[in-house]
Amino acid sequence: MTSYRVDRAALEAHSTKEILRILREERDEYTPEALRIFEEILAERGVTRESAAAASGRDRPPAPADDTGAHQEVMVRDPRDAVMVLNRLLGGVLDGSIDPDVAQVATNLVLAILKALEQD
16 A cells, blocks of 8 residues: 655645635545645634535535434425435435435435426
8 A cells, every 4th residue: 555645735735715625526536634634724724614615605405314313304396406415415425424325225216306307
């Protein structure tokens, strides 16, 4: 296994916007240590991903479960609703809170709903 040294100064040279994009879209291209350093840099800059999403006008989709653990009902009535659900599923798979097999079934259901809406 190859070991890479992470240059913190090079990572700090990225703008906050770039770091948020990297964490959102390019996670696979960075080592876990680099991702952890990006998170630290954001914290030092006083930015969380949630606050950045709110500032950009993009709110996160509703949580799939409430405080009691009961799942919330999410209505998919148009593609925007589907995107919110699919983003939540992907985020859950990536952070380990949703089993990939469960996410696959849910994704198939959302896609079937979208296809039915398209045919309607």
